[in-house]
Amino acid sequence: MKGKRIIIAGGSGMIGSALTTYLLNRGHKVEWLSHSGSSGPVPVHAWNPAQGDLPSTAIRSADVIVNLAGAGIADKRWTTSRKEVLRSSRVDGNIALAQLLEEDAGKVKSFISSAAMGIYGNRGHDWCKEDDNIEGNDFLVEICRDWEKSIRKVASVGLRAVWLRISVVLSMEGGALPKIEGPMKYGVANYFGSGRQFYSWIHIQDVVRMFAYAIDSEDMNGAYNAAAPKPLPMKEWISELVEVYPKSPWIVPVPSFALRIGLGEMADVLLNSVRLDIQKLQQTGFTFEYPTLTEAGRELFD
Numbered sequence: 185m186k187g188k189r190i191i192i193a194g195g196s197g198m199i200g201s202a203l204t205t206y207l208l209n210r211g212h213k214v215e216w217l218s219h220s221g222s223s224g225p226v227p228v229h230a231w232n233p234a235q236g237d238l239p240s241t242a243i244r245s246a247d248v249i250v251n252l253a254g255a256g257i258a259d260k261r262w263t264t265s266r267k268e269v270l271r272s273s274r275v276d277g278n279i280a281l282a283q284l285l286e287e288d289a290g291k292v293k294s295f296i297s298s299a300a301m302g303i304y305g306n307r308g309h310d311w312c313k314e315d316d317n318i319e320g321n322d323f324l325v326e327i328c329r330d331w332e333k334s335i336r337k338v339a340s341v342g343l344r345a346v347w348l349r350i351s352v353v354l355s356m357e358g359g360a361l362p363k364i365e366g367p368m369k370y371g372v373a374n375y376f377g378s379g380r381q382f383y384s385w386i387h388i389q390d391v392v393r394m395f396a397y398a399i400d401s402e403d404m405n406g407a408y409n410a411a412a413p414k415p416l417p418m419k420e421w422i423s424e425l426v427e428v429y430p431k432s433p434w435i436v437p438v439p440s441f442a443l444r445i446g447l448g449e450m451a452d453v454l455l456n457s458v459r460l461d462i463q464k465l466q467q468t469g470f471t472f473e474y475p476t477l478t479e480a481g482r483e484l485f486d
Contacts (some may be wrong), residue, residue: 187211187212189213189215190215190248192204192214192250192252194251195216199252201357204216206392217230217231217242218231243290244285244292248296249295250297250399251278252298254274254331255274257300267323271327278338281338292343294343294345299407300328300331301460304316304349306320307459311460311461312460313464314406344404348410349407351460352383352384353385354481355484368433369431372433373422377437377439377440377443377455381417382418385412385480387483387484391410394410404468408468412480413475414475416477419435424477424478
């Protein structure tokens with residue numbers, strides 16, 4: 185099978201780097217879009233969507249565009265200026281791409297994008313499905329709504345569009361797991377708030393395979409929940425990780441009020457309960473290498 189030409193925005197991030205390696209190993213040609221325009225393991229094209237500065241020839245020559253761009257949601261406290269960075273880093277690129285491709289889509293046939301489970305807000309024990317009526321007006325919901333609205337703008341030019349509502353990605357290279365493991369090295373494993381809130385999660389290798397699957401699966405369209413089959417209440421989630429951790433840390437709660445004091449509104453990332461239903465994804469035939477937290481933890485802590 186002839187490899188595709190794939191251009192990735194956000195290719196140097198945790199998911200993007202792993203996806204790039206995965207796609208190259210399968211014979212695809214990969215290039216990146218980067219704000220810095222610095223060198224990388226693949227050809228890199230500078231772009232500045234906020235200024236309308238896009239490498240139009242490179243983009244229109246791709247078979248598939250993958251957009252993984254977005255400032256880290258939990259990297260800094262959510263000040264007013266930080267909120268705008270979080271929003272613009274997810275939305276501006278899609279709006280600029282839609283404008284460019286509306287004029288001339290070139291060879292581009294498919295658009296694959298990251299999205300986030302934050303769109304569901306705090307849902308308690310309810311299962312969250314892609315066709316749910318999304319309610320709520322907290323920041324996470326609003327930013328995810330704006331994000332998906334911009335994705336639909338790209339789709340509206342006539343492309344097949346798939347966006348993955350990503351759960352907590354487990355990787356030792358970044359994201360939540362190294363922060364969770366930090367105290368575990370010293371004998372303490374924390375859960376947050378009551379510990380009854382559901383945590384949906386996915387192993388980094390499975391989310392990478394999911395993006396590659398979406399690139400190749402012409403019948404996939406629209407939103408898909410990107411999570412392993414078994415979300416767990418957070419206290420159980422931590423307990424299961426502790427079972428496969430080389431040491432035996434004590435499990436200790438961090439109260440909600442302490443998180444609110446320390447993190448402000450950003451504490452929602454840790455305290456919201458999101459229980460993702462993945463039936464739509466499973467109906468495509470996708471299978472998991474790490475369907476349980478025990479299997480994922482063993483591989484990651486090995």
